Amino acid sequence: xxxxxxxxxxxxxxxxxxxxxxxxxxxxxxxxPEAVPSPVTExxxxxxQRLSFGRFISLMRRKHGWTxxxxxxxxxxxxxxxxxxxxxxxxxxxxxxxxxLSKLLKVPAKRLIKMAGLATERSEKLAQxxxxxxxxxxxxxxxxxxxxxxxxxxxxxxxxxxxxx
Numbered sequence: 001x002x003x004x005x006x007x008x009x010x011x012x013x014x015x016x017x018x019x020x021x022x023x024x025x026x027x028x029x030x031x032x033p034e035a036v037p038s039p040v041t042e043x044x045x046x047x048x049q050r051l052s053f054g055r056f057i058s059l060m061r062r063k064h065g066w067t068x069x070x071x072x073x074x075x076x077x078x079x080x081x082x083x084x085x086x087x088x089x090x091x092x093x094x095x096x097x098x099x100x101l102s103k104l105l106k107v108p109a110k111r112l113i114k115m116a117g118l119a120t121e122r123s124e125k126l127a128q129x130x131x132x133x134x135x136x137x138x139x140x141x142x143x144x145x146x147x148x149x150x151x152x153x154x155x156x157x158x159x160x161x162x163x164x165x
Contacts, residue, residue, distance in 0.1 A: 045127050050117045
């Protein structure tokens with residue numbers, strides 16, 4: 001199946017990219033074959049950026065008192081992807097998800113795209129700030145009652161499943 005999108009139509013929407021290069025997907029996807037990246041060869045700076053992006057999203061969500069599902073609904077994005085963004089620094093966020101989060105959290109899309117590691121232009125200043133943020137943003141607060149209950153409920157299921165095998 002071949003899809004034809006007129007160039008004029010695309011150029012008429014370039015303002016939505018806020019100064020970033022227009023493309024279909026991430027350039028990194030086309031430059032490398034589809035393979036599971038090795039921890040040895042993966043770009044450490046990119047992992048640090050994505051880690052800080054995930055922590056940023058998590059803290060903003062908690063600041064507003066939202067569950068992951070509520071954030072997903074408010075930003076009109078997939079809750080499953082938000083879970084992965086918050087917990088897997090190797091995950092490359094979808095551009096549409098970053099745009100949805102940008103609108104909801106009132107952070108310029110261009111900045112959030114760089115924070116998520118989706119822009120090829122990276123600054124050393126942003127990389128250092130991302131690392132400091134990720135290292136200091138980890139929660140050390142005691143579990144809330146709801147978190148403790150969720151943990152115990154989950155642990156019970158995990159232990160019950162383990163015993164059955």
